[in-house]
Amino acid sequence: MRMNLLEECKGAARIGISGHIRPDGDCVGSVLSLQMYLRKCLPAAKVKVFLEKPADIFSEIKGYDEIDSDFPEEEPFDVFFVLDCGADRIGEAEKYFRTAGKRINIDHHIREAGSGDVNCIDPGIGSTCELLYDLMDEDRFDRDIAMALYIGIIHDTGVFQYSNTTPETLRKGAKLIGYGFDFPRLIRETFYLKTYVQAQVMGKTLTESVRFLDDRCIVGLVDRETMETYHVGPKDMDGIVNQLKNIKGVECAVFLYQTGEQEYKVSLRSDEKVNAAQAAACFGGGGHARAAGCTVKGAFRDCVDALICRIAEQLQA
Ligand SMILES: [Mn+2]
Numbered sequence: 579m580r581m582n583l584l585e586e587c588k589g590a591a592r593i594g595i596s597g598h599i600r601p602d603g604d605c606v607g608s609v610l611s612l613q614m615y616l617r618k619c620l621p622a623a624k625v626k627v628f629l630e631k632p633a634d635i636f637s638e639i640k641g642y643d644e645i646d647s648d649f650p651e652e653e654p655f656d657v658f659f660v661l662d663c664g665a666d667r668i669g670e671a672e673k674y675f676r677t678a679g680k681r682i683n684i685d686h687h688i689r690e691a692g693s694g695d696v697n698c699i700d701p702g703i704g705s706t707c708e709l710l711y712d713l714m715d716e717d718r719f720d721r722d723i724a725m726a727l728y729i730g731i732i733h734d735t736g737v738f739q740y741s742n743t744t745p746e747t748l749r750k751g752a753k754l755i756g757y758g759f760d761f762p763r764l765i766r767e768t769f770y771l772k773t774y775v776q777a778q779v780m781g782k783t784l785t786e787s788v789r790f791l792d793d794r795c796i797v798g799l800v801d802r803e804t805m806e807t808y809h810v811g812p813k814d815m816d817g818i819v820n821q822l823k824n825i826k827g828v829e830c831a832v833f834l835y836q837t838g839e840q841e842y843k844v845s846l847r848s849d850e851k852v853n854a855a856q857a858a859a860c861f862g863g864g865g866h867a868r869a870a871g872c873t874v875k876g877a878f879r880d881c882v883d884a885l886i887c888r889i890a891e892q893l894q895a
Contacts, residue, residue: 582712590656596671598663611726663694704742705734724757
């Protein structure tokens with residue numbers, strides 16, 4: 579299960595790194611911390627990150643400006659890393675993965691198998707950054723690496739709030755803030771701060787939300803019209819599902835935004851009773867027990883009915 583990062587990269591002259599489309603804090607933190615770590619430990623190797631352009635709230639992480647989001651043609655890489663997902667979610671970077679000499683997959687999502695030649699998949703760990711922390715040598719950490727790992731950990735644990743936070747997670751967090759970056763500001767600016775329109779869309783979604791199953795399940799929607807009126811995209815809707823979940827009595831929150839005429843992207847958040855990953859898997863999605871996602875197709879009412887039906891089965895079990 580555990581691998582030796584530097585051993586796996588031994589002799590490699592060209593190393594590529596990628597993560598999932600719509601990169602979140604854990605994805606950006608993990609690809610950039612790995613880039614910094616490999617450059618530091620293997621100075622002879624050329625290390626490069628290929629990733630869909632992340633939100634600019636992450637621009638303070640070292641290496642952000644060097645991220646390649648154009649996916650130019652490149653010679654095959656000796657080693658190619660896929661972090662925080664499988665090779666099916668890396669978008670255009672898949673072409674590098676396919677041709678690489680050695681493929682390495684590091685992830686913490688619930689999956690049947692890794693997609694690499696070497697895999698380190700641990701769904702028992704709260705974030706890919708926490709998993710990378712274990713794979714890296716603490717003695718090689720510096721302020722920039724520590725900050726990148728910290729951002730990933732806070733984003734995937736909801737700032738040490740979700741049940742995926744363990745005593746180990748907190749010990750690692752404690753060690754990381756010892757490097758002296760301004761963590762209260764990072765938490766506020768990358769996790770909590772919203773633009774005015776983001777707050778407006780969240781408010782509108784909460785106001786128009788509907789509860790089902792004796793108010794234990796709540797559904798919120800942002801349709802295309804709203805996205806056009808407010809000029810918001812998927813990145814602007816982060817956090818809405820958590821806000822729905824924070825309503826008293828709600829055991830499962832369902833947030834949908836429209837991606838096509840009859841297509842919706844779904845995020846699920848749940849308490850112990852509902853396994854969100856299991857519900858999402860019914861629609862070809864996945865994730866974690868308490869937080870998962872999928873895409874549903876059809877008329878909105880039918881999509882909601884189907885989702886509620888899966889959740890009801892679990893709530894009533
Ligand atoms: Mn993650």
